[in-house]
Amino acid sequence: MYGALWRVLPGPWWVRLIIMLVLVAAVLYALFTWVFPLVQDIFATPDVTIEE
Amino acid sequence: MDEPTDAGEPQTTALGFEALGLGPGPDDESARGSGSAVSEPEASTAAAPSTAAQGTTKGGASAKKAKPRPRVTVLGVIGELLLTAGVVVMLFLVWQLWLNDIWTRGEQNEAAADLAEQWAPGVTASATPGPTDVDYGDPVIMDQPGDAEPFGVLYVPRFGADYKQTIAGGTSAARVLNTIGLGHYNDTQMPGQAGNFALAGHRQTHGAPLNQIASLQVGDAIVVQTKDGWYTYRFRTLEYVTPTTVSVLNPIPQADTVETTDSLITLTSCNPLFSTAERIIAYGVFESWQPSSVEALPPALTELEQ
Numbered sequence: 001m002y003g004a005l006w007r008v009l010p011g012p013w014w015v016r017l018i019i020m021l022v023l024v025a026a027v028l029y030a031l032f033t034w035v036f037p038l039v040q041d042i043f044a045t046p047d048v049t050i051e052e
Numbered sequence: 053m054d055e056p057t058d059a060g061e062p063q064t065t066a067l068g069f070e071a072l073g074l075g076p077g078p079d080d081e082s083a084r085g086s087g088s089a090v091s092e093p094e095a096s097t098a099a100a101p102s103t104a105a106q107g108t109t110k111g112g113a114s115a116k117k118a119k120p121r122p123r124v125t126v127l128g129v130i131g132e133l134l135l136t137a138g139v140v141v142m143l144f145l146v147w148q149l150w151l152n153d154i155w156t157r158g159e160q161n162e163a164a165a166d167l168a169e170q171w172a173p174g175v176t177a178s179a180t181p182g183p184t185d186v187d188y189g190d191p192v193i194m195d196q197p198g199d200a201e202p203f204g205v206l207y208v209p210r211f212g213a214d215y216k217q218t219i220a221g222g223t224s225a226a227r228v229l230n231t232i233g234l235g236h237y238n239d240t241q242m243p244g245q246a247g248n249f250a251l252a253g254h255r256q257t258h259g260a261p262l263n264q265i266a267s268l269q270v271g272d273a274i275v276v277q278t279k280d281g282w283y284t285y286r287f288r289t290l291e292y293v294t295p296t297t298v299s300v301l302n303p304i305p306q307a308d309t310v311e312t313t314d315s316l317i318t319l320t321s322c323n324p325l326f327s328t329a330e331r332i333i334a335y336g337v338f339e340s341w342q343p344s345s346v347e348a349l350p351p352a353l354t355e356l357e358q
Contacts (some may be wrong), residue, residue, distance in 0.1 A: 001132040049223045049252045
């Protein structure tokens, strides 16, 4: 999968590396901004209050 | 695909596709040339159909120019997806327990600083303490706040000189604790009022306003600022209870007596770290109050620096 992606990318190896890093950064941004907050809100928020 | 394409391939295969037994089919050997440092992989059954097609190009003179077939197999994709999922789960923990805590804490600290600036312009920046031993009379008791309405800022020098945390009405996780910071238990008393001013906050995640609650030492200042002024409490003791021990929120904690003249602050959070099995409770006793009109910090906030 990632190997195929690497072969599909154009240019010499360093151009591909830069493209790959940009892709990884984009994925991380999406995870940090949208996915993780959503996951945390849905089922990973610790309950801290005192209640019956 | 041209030559540089092939030059990059030994790197990708070294990442472990072959070690997983999900390696390339025999067709790659021709694309890479027989001098390749990569050993001949064991015949992959998944690539078997391509082997047949291989026979036509391998015999031809154009074997070297043959377009390499994508080495994508079902098992390979599943394996890579599983590896990716593992990395993402670990990333989530790093984000939740560390990165997002730092970012959220910064935002919450700024929000609290804005509120403080609004209620007492320039006072926090100047950092000049007000006079000690001045009796400003009975503290102003504010009304119960609305849901998620920010009405106070908590200062605890033991948590750091810059520690400021907004307090809002109610203890809703979504509206208050996960976003604003500290929540005031509905219907517990207000700052300075006889009884118990009870707050909840995360010990980890979402900015973790009460992360260092266990580091409090007897006599530490716990100061609440509202639009009316500054309410100074002194930390007295910690307690560890089950999550349903609501009696810690009573006017006199753990007692049924309603009538009291003492004014307390109660901070509740999770215990132990990385768990919600218990609650850690910090009690403080009201010491003094200083109205906003004094335009100075309460002396208790500057004593650690001196």
